[in-house]
Amino acid sequence: MRIVNLKLKKHPYDIIIGRGILPRLGNLLKKIDIGAHAYIITNPTVKKHCAEKLQSILSSSGFSTKIKTIPDTEKSKSLETATAILKDIAKYDKRKRIFIVAFGGGVIGDVSGFVASIYKRGVSYIQIPTTLLAQVDSSIGGKTAVDLSEGKNLIGAFYHPRLVLSEISFLKTLNLRQLRSGLAEVIKYAAIKDGELFIYLEKKYRAILECRYAAMEFIIERCSRIKAEIVAKDEREEKGIRTILNFGHTIGHAIEAASQYESYNHGEAIALGMLVETEISKKLGLISSAKAARIEKLISAAGLPTIIKGCSFKSIIQAHHRDKKFLGKKNRFVLLTDIGRAKVVLNVPIPIIYVALNGRIKIPSSR
Numbered sequence: 001m002r003i004v005n006l007k008l009k010k011h012p013y014d015i016i017i018g019r020g021i022l023p024r025l026g027n028l029l030k031k032i033d034i035g036a037h038a039y040i041i042t043n044p045t046v047k048k049h050c051a052e053k054l055q056s057i058l059s060s061s062g063f064s065t066k067i068k069t070i071p072d073t074e075k076s077k078s079l080e081t082a083t084a085i086l087k088d089i090a091k092y093d094k095r096k097r098i099f100i101v102a103f104g105g106g107v108i109g110d111v112s113g114f115v116a117s118i119y120k121r122g123v124s125y126i127q128i129p130t131t132l133l134a135q136v137d138s139s140i141g142g143k144t145a146v147d148l149s150e151g152k153n154l155i156g157a158f159y160h161p162r163l164v165l166s167e168i169s170f171l172k173t174l175n176l177r178q179l180r181s182g183l184a185e186v187i188k189y190a191a192i193k194d195g196e197l198f199i200y201l202e203k204k205y206r207a208i209l210e211c212r213y214a215a216m217e218f219i220i221e222r223c224s225r226i227k228a229e230i231v232a233k234d235e236r237e238e239k240g241i242r243t244i245l246n247f248g249h250t251i252g253h254a255i256e257a258a259s260q261y262e263s264y265n266h267g268e269a270i271a272l273g274m275l276v277e278t279e280i281s282k283k284l285g286l287i288s289s290a291k292a293a294r295i296e297k298l299i300s301a302a303g304l305p306t307i308i309k310g311c312s313f314k315s316i317i318q319a320h321h322r323d324k325k326f327l328g329k330k331n332r333f334v335l336l337t338d339i340g341r342a343k344v345v346l347n348v349p350i351p352i353i354y355v356a357l358n359g360r361i362k363i364p365s366s367r
């Protein structure tokens with residue numbers, strides 16, 4: 001078992017990583033004195049694979065449990081779903097000391113954290129992430145959100161969980177596409193912050209896609225540590241430090257929105273975003289062609305998409321203009337200066353963005 005502490009001044013919390021660690025949950029919860037009644041938010045897929053075990057562990061440790069399932073889709077990150085959950089909690093919560101358990105991937109984590117942040121002006125919650133993407137990224141750091149048709153993650157709050165428990169055995173039922181999606185965020189960490197991790201991934205990406213335990217434990221701990229360090233330095237993304245975690249996300253979010261969250265999952269869109277943003281870095285002379293080529297080679301070897309299909313240049317640019325990463329009229333990109341180093345760049349010249357993006361689209365725009 002590995003423990004990473006997110007050292008926040010007000011509310012530090014542990015990220016516990018390992019295989020077979022779920023039975024420790026009862027004691028961990030008692031230690032943080034979180035309450036007696038667990039309101040578990042999940043979806044039918046996660047419920048089928050993993051919920052029975054969670055409920056029986058909580059019950060045998062003396063907690064009462066209630067499960068709320070929401071549809072298994074990115075579209076569940078909506079105000080409508082959040083409202084339905086809130087009404088259900090209000091019915092359940094009759095003089096109980098409840099806490100919320102976000103039990104699933106990033107979608108469940110984001111919407112559950114958002115609900116926890118607004119119910120009674122904030123109730124305690126924990127994250128039990130069940131996808132690779134959620135274990136390395138979305139369960140950590142307190143970003144909670146729902147989407148609007150106008151853009152992704154437009155409504156949300158910074159609201160941290162009291163505990164993150166990453167049970168690696170849950171990942172065994174993920175399909176290859178979901179493992180690849182999580183690997184995209186791992187590649188992101190390596191590209192922005194950890195050249196050694198990048199070399200490890202170049203050698204070991206197959207072991208990750210086969211969900212080998214040692215490789216999973218290594219990358220989940222390494223990424224959790226990187227994220228915890230960054231978030232501790234810049235909790236609310238106010239100092240430009242946390243911003244580097246958005247590498248690939250400026251274009252990636254625009255691709256997700258332009259394809260109505262249907263053609264690509266989050267990691268696939270971020271992989272495409274990383275390729276476009278690496279190309280911008282190259283065109284600005286920040287990173288060499290050889291290093292940019294290594295990034296493309298790893299993304300491609302991981303089986304992630306390298307060409308944008310199914311959405312147009314125009315729709316991506318329109319979505320990009322609605323992105324909350326804009327600062328006033330200035331665009332803002334995270335660009336690479338090396339493998340393992342990134343910086344935030346404002347006002348990237350539009351023609352450079354357009355050429356880099358067009359080069360990745362199956363049928364480029366003649367504009």
Ligand code: NAD
Nearest residue numbers: 045072105106107108130131133134138143170173174266
């Ligand atoms: P997801 O939550 O949609 O999960 C992907 C799929 O895997 C779903 O069908 C889910 O039901 C299934 N699944 C989950 N656990 C499983 C298991 N153990 N076995 C089998 N199937 C399982 O997607 P995701 O990739 O986990 O997360 C993507 C979301 O996370 C996006 O909405 C993105 O915006 C958000 N995100 C948030 C942050 C943050 O900091 N808050 C960071 C990165 C991504």
Ligand code: GLY
Nearest residue numbers: 141143242245246
């Ligand atoms: N996933 C980006 C962040 O948590 O800041």
